[in-house]
Amino acid sequence: MEMPRPNPDVLARKDEIIRRLQAVMPKDAVISDVVETRAYECDALTAYKCPPLAVVLPASTEEVSAALRVCHELGVPVVPRGAGTSLAGGALPNADSVILGVARLNEVIETDYENRFIRVQSGRTNLSVSGAVEEAGFFYAPDPSSQLACAIAGNIAMNSGGAHCLKYGVTTNNLMGVTMVLMDGTVTRIGGAHLDAQGLDILGLICGSEGQLGVVTEATLRILHKPEGARPVLIGFDSNETAGQCVSDIIRAGVLPVAIEFMDRPCIRATEDFAGAGYPDCEALLIVEVEGSDEEIDEQLEIISKIARRHDPVELRQSASAEESARIWLGRKSAFGAMGQINDYMCLDGTIPVSQLPLVLRRIAEMSDEFGLDVANVFHAGDGNMHPLILFDANKPGDLERCEALGAEILKLCVEVGGCLTGEHGVGVEKRDLMRSQFAPQDLEMQMAVKDVFDPEWLLNPAKVFPLDDSAGRRIAAE
Amino acid sequence: MVKRLKPGTEEELAEIIRDADGPLHVTGGGTRPIGRPVDGEELSTSALNGIVHYEPGALTLVARAGTPVADVEAALKAAGQRLAFEPMDHRGLLGTAGTPTIGGVFAANVSGPRRIQCGAARDFLLGVRFSDGQGRMISNGGRVMKNVTGYDLVKLMAGSHGTLGVITELSLKVLPSSRSTGVLLMEGLDDVTAVRALSQALGSPYEVTGAAHLQRGMDGHPVTMIRLEGSETSVAYRLSELGKRIGAFAEVTTETDPELARAGWTYIRDVGPFHDRAGDVWRLSVKPGDAPGIVAQVDGAEAVYDWGGGLVWLVVPEGTGAGAIRFAVSEKGGHATLVRGDSTGGAFQPEPEPLAVLSAGLRAQFDPRGILNPGLMG
Numbered sequence: 001m002e003m004p005r006p007n008p009d010v011l012a013r014k015d016e017i018i019r020r021l022q023a024v025m026p027k028d029a030v031i032s033d034v035v036e037t038r039a040y041e042c043d044a045l046t047a048y049k050c051p052p053l054a055v056v057l058p059a060s061t062e063e064v065s066a067a068l069r070v071c072h073e074l075g076v077p078v079v080p081r082g083a084g085t086s087l088a089g090g091a092l093p094n095a096d097s098v099i100l101g102v103a104r105l106n107e108v109i110e111t112d113y114e115n116r117f118i119r120v121q122s123g124r125t126n127l128s129v130s131g132a133v134e135e136a137g138f139f140y141a142p143d144p145s146s147q148l149a150c151a152i153a154g155n156i157a158m159n160s161g162g163a164h165c166l167k168y169g170v171t172t173n174n175l176m177g178v179t180m181v182l183m184d185g186t187v188t189r190i191g192g193a194h195l196d197a198q199g200l201d202i203l204g205l206i207c208g209s210e211g212q213l214g215v216v217t218e219a220t221l222r223i224l225h226k227p228e229g230a231r232p233v234l235i236g237f238d239s240n241e242t243a244g245q246c247v248s249d250i251i252r253a254g255v256l257p258v259a260i261e262f263m264d265r266p267c268i269r270a271t272e273d274f275a276g277a278g279y280p281d282c283e284a285l286l287i288v289e290v291e292g293s294d295e296e297i298d299e300q301l302e303i304i305s306k307i308a309r310r311h312d313p314v315e316l317r318q319s320a321s322a323e324e325s326a327r328i329w330l331g332r333k334s335a336f337g338a339m340g341q342i343n344d345y346m347c348l349d350g351t352i353p354v355s356q357l358p359l360v361l362r363r364i365a366e367m368s369d370e371f372g373l374d375v376a377n378v379f380h381a382g383d384g385n386m387h388p389l390i391l392f393d394a395n396k397p398g399d400l401e402r403c404e405a406l407g408a409e410i411l412k413l414c415v416e417v418g419g420c421l422t423g424e425h426g427v428g429v430e431k432r433d434l435m436r437s438q439f440a441p442q443d444l445e446m447q448m449a450v451k452d453v454f455d456p457e458w459l460l461n462p463a464k465v466f467p468l469d470d471s472a473g474r475r476i477a478a479e
Numbered sequence: 480m481v482k483r484l485k486p487g488t489e490e491e492l493a494e495i496i497r498d499a500d501g502p503l504h505v506t507g508g509g510t511r512p513i514g515r516p517v518d519g520e521e522l523s524t525s526a527l528n529g530i531v532h533y534e535p536g537a538l539t540l541v542a543r544a545g546t547p548v549a550d551v552e553a554a555l556k557a558a559g560q561r562l563a564f565e566p567m568d569h570r571g572l573l574g575t576a577g578t579p580t581i582g583g584v585f586a587a588n589v590s591g592p593r594r595i596q597c598g599a600a601r602d603f604l605l606g607v608r609f610s611d612g613q614g615r616m617i618s619n620g621g622r623v624m625k626n627v628t629g630y631d632l633v634k635l636m637a638g639s640h641g642t643l644g645v646i647t648e649l650s651l652k653v654l655p656s657s658r659s660t661g662v663l664l665m666e667g668l669d670d671v672t673a674v675r676a677l678s679q680a681l682g683s684p685y686e687v688t689g690a691a692h693l694q695r696g697m698d699g700h701p702v703t704m705i706r707l708e709g710s711e712t713s714v715a716y717r718l719s720e721l722g723k724r725i726g727a728f729a730e731v732t733t734e735t736d737p738e739l740a741r742a743g744w745t746y747i748r749d750v751g752p753f754h755d756r757a758g759d760v761w762r763l764s765v766k767p768g769d770a771p772g773i774v775a776q777v778d779g780a781e782a783v784y785d786w787g788g789g790l791v792w793l794v795v796p797e798g799t800g801a802g803a804i805r806f807a808v809s810e811k812g813g814h815a816t817l818v819r820g821d822s823t824g825g826a827f828q829p830e831p832e833p834l835a836v837l838s839a840g841l842r843a844q845f846d847p848r849g850i851l852n853p854g855l856m857g
Contacts, residue, residue, distance in 0.1 A: 112768075113682055114675075114678045114682070114767070114768050115678070115766050115767050115768050116678075116681060116682060137684075138682075158627055159627045159631070161625050165625065166624075169598060169602060170625060172602075172631065172634065173598050173602045182833070186833050187833070188833040188834055188837070189831070189834075190834065192766070192812045192813070193766035193812060194764045194765050194766050194789060194812060194813040194814070195594065195595075195599070195764060195786060195789050195790070196588065196590075196599055196601075196638075196764050197814075198764070198813075198814035198827065198828050198830065199814075199827065199828075199830045199834065199838055199856065199857075200635060200638070200639055200643070200838050200841060200856075201588070201601060201634045201635055201637055201638050201639070202635075202834065202837060202838070202841075203634075204601060204631055204633075204634025204635060204637070205630060205631055205632070205634055205635045207631065207634075208627045208630070208631045209630055209631075225682050225683055225684045226684060227684050227686075228684050247536075248536030248537070249536070251535075251536055251537070251538060251655075252535050252536050252558070252559075253655075254559055254655035254656065254657075254658065255655070256654065256655060292713060293713075293716060295712060295713075295716060296709075296710075296712070296713045296716065299710060299712055299713065300710075351621075351623040351624070351625045351626055352623065353534060353537045353539065353622060353623060354534075354536055354537040355534055355536060355537055380625075383623070383624040383625050384537065384623050384624065384625070385623075385624075385625045418621070418622055418623070419621065419623050420621045420623055420626045420628040421628045422626075422627050422628050423623070423625035423626060423627065424625055424627060425627070426627050427627075427628060427629065431628075435628070435629065438628055438629075439618070439629060440618065442615050442616070442617055443617055443618050443619065443629075444629070446611065446615075446617045446619075446632065446844075446845075447619075447629050447630040447632065449844040449845075450630055450632070450635075450841065450844065451630075452840075452844065453837060453840035453841055453843075453844060454837065454840075465629065465630075
């Protein structure tokens with residue numbers, strides 16, 4: 001993975017930069033010690049590491065603004081960091097950059113059940129937002145798998161989704177307003193407790209912009225009352241095609257489950273060995289969950305089961321209790337852990353039109369043979385968001401490169417069948433150089449022209465999202 | 480006589496924009512003339528017509544921008560699906576004629592009562608193709624529901640009223656229609672109590688898909704309405720449970736006749752009470768709890784509350800200045816748009832400084848010559 005050559009001029013001025021940052025921040029909020037900065041050398045894409053020049057940990061919007069103003073004035077690149085759980089290298093530093101971490105911005109500012117929103121500082125973790133409103137029976141809907149650790153700031157940067165977004169949408173559909181600091185230190189407020197922010201939809205633009213347009217310090221989020229209950233049905237099939245057809249039939253029948261999860265044989269086997277959830281030995285497995293009162297759940301599960309039976313399932317297990325539900329979810333929830341047990345893995349997240357599921361799964365199996373690496377599939381089938389896990393051995397020379405090459409081929413396939421490179425993880429550095437397979441030059445130029453407006457010097461997370469060659473002119477002009 | 484340009488292909492449209500030597504007044508079907516009037520040659524997308532792709536099993540549809548909304552709705556209905564955000568038809572309120580287009584719906588980010596539960600038009604827009612102000616064709620987004628590949632210019636195009644680019648094709652998410660509808664009705668509530676009752680309903684687990692209050696219902700008296708949708712069993716259950724919860728506010732009656740329920744919500748969606756009323760019409764987006772106070776501050780206003788109070792339609796005597804309304808709204812947070820009335824002074828709420836700079840910067844990138852609906856939004 002190529003990163004831009006660090007700006008020698010910035011490296012040479014390290015002491016001055018630290019001094020200037022210390023002048024506007026509390027003493028313990030600026031980290032420059034080589035050992036301590038190493039804690040920020042990577043995010044969850046651990047294959048790539050680089051300690052930053054320094055780390056700042058502001059505790060208020062004002063401190064964020066002050067730190068950015070200093071970096072802007074001195075021409076220092078800044079890499080914003082939420083909780084560092086990005087799987088795409090969104091928070092990977094460069095040697096000449098300052099990491100701006102939002103971990104100390106973790107307060108709840110306002111909770112309003114009448115008007116159904118919560119306002120939080122952006123470093124607060126996703127799960128603790130729901131935690132803050134749980135007692136009143138409310139929750140915050142987007143639920144990425146990393147929700148225990150990941151920060152709202154990162155959720156906004158990557159427009160995070162989760163298992164339940166088939167019904168509740170992703171971050172952008174649940175974000176009502178932000179306070180955001182631009183690279184030059186300007187503080188802007190967009191949206192608020194009302195629906196649909198005024199003027200151009202800049203809120204929608206910021207969501208998913210991977211920390212390249214501004215640093216979000218506060219967010220107003222929509223909260224919902226929890227459903228009365230939820231229960232899944234587990235359905236096993238002897239072919240991926242049949243399972244894919246069943247997903248499509250469920251959706252066409254007019255029931256809108258809250259989640260439809262899909263696991264293929266390699267994944268089912270691995271999780272069975274690991275967690276022993278009692279899954280059937282079959283080619284494909286669906287977990288379909290619905291919500292409501294007990295009667296409403298029974299009614300919906302019956303409709304889904306009826307559809308499933310038409311496809312000759314090898315197993316159909318309707319949950320009737322919380323205990324049975326937990327057992328059905330056990331394997332799915334331990335899928336990633338199970339994979340980690342077997343080997344190192346790389347998790348992709350291309351999205352495809354649901355109708356292309358059988359074709360794409362078949363092609364992935366063929367490619368897996370060609371490259372000699374196993375691939376297990378576990379994903380959100382209702383919205384076509386795939387999560388192929390490519391297994392490799394990081395200690396075996398050449399394996400990582402082979403894995404990345406296979407990953408690239410799978411993602412190109414997703415684009416070819418009408419989908420996209422990433423459904424919820426973001427582009428980061430990981431998929432940066434694949435952007436040309438999805439976008440024409442003028443499409444990328446238009447997106448980069450947007451960054452020019454927010455960050456004309458290209459100092460904010462500059463080496464991400466766009467192929468390095470494409471952004472080179474702008475980044476180098478900035479130096 | 481102003482020339483009306485109706486390109487039949489994307490290439491023709493891009494060429495017109497490239498060759499333009501003055502402002503273009505970009506329209507779809509011309510049924511939603513919202514914003515400061517544009518003096519320029521009219522460029523309509525209405526000849527870019529037709530559904531390109533519809534996959535009910537994937538809940539996605541791709542159509543050219545000029546496709547009539549009615550055609551899209553008919554295709555969806557045949558497969559038991561719908562535009563869940565329930566776009567308003569502006570013709571009754573604005574006294575316009577013509578055919579609303581699907582491109583116009585998204586260009587103006589038009590959402591109806593169900594927005595409160597499922598999201599706005601912009602939340603259902605998955606992908607766009609558009610020509611920028613220099614006639615370059617740009618693609619963004621796609622036809623899948625989850626997509627974080629690159630910047631979300633799709634959202635930016637939604638609600639930009641043709642000022643950043645001209646949408647030629649769009650892909651959208653659709654949802655299944657519900658099998659039945661039930662409505663809870665309360666009569667005679669004042670605005671404050673009504674919004675409180677609606678808040679209670681919206682803060683319940685019963686998935687309310689409509690929450691409105693009319694100061695003057697069809698019979699001239701205040702009426703508060705709450706909509707529930709789903710299977711018959713489910714609707715019956717929730718009508719009963721929710722009815723008990725809000726029973727403390729007023730006597731609750733129930734309506735389950737599908738035709739009456741549909742008519743009632745179309746009346747709210749299209750702001751029926753103001754169709755035959757003279758006067759300027761304003762659209763306010765505010766925090767629901769602030770709505771009654773803001774309405775009370777505007778002299779001579781009558782209100783229709785939708786989205787649990789978050790959306791307020793106001794009719795005021797013709798020529799009432801923007802001052803009082805904008806002041807009341809901006810003090811609390813939110814924004815007000817003049818939807819019917821003399822918009823030569825501007826229809827949209829002026830943006831605060833840092834946002835205005837960003838918006839101007841974006842416009843300069845998308846349309847450097849400033850020829851696409853110049854001045855319409857600001």
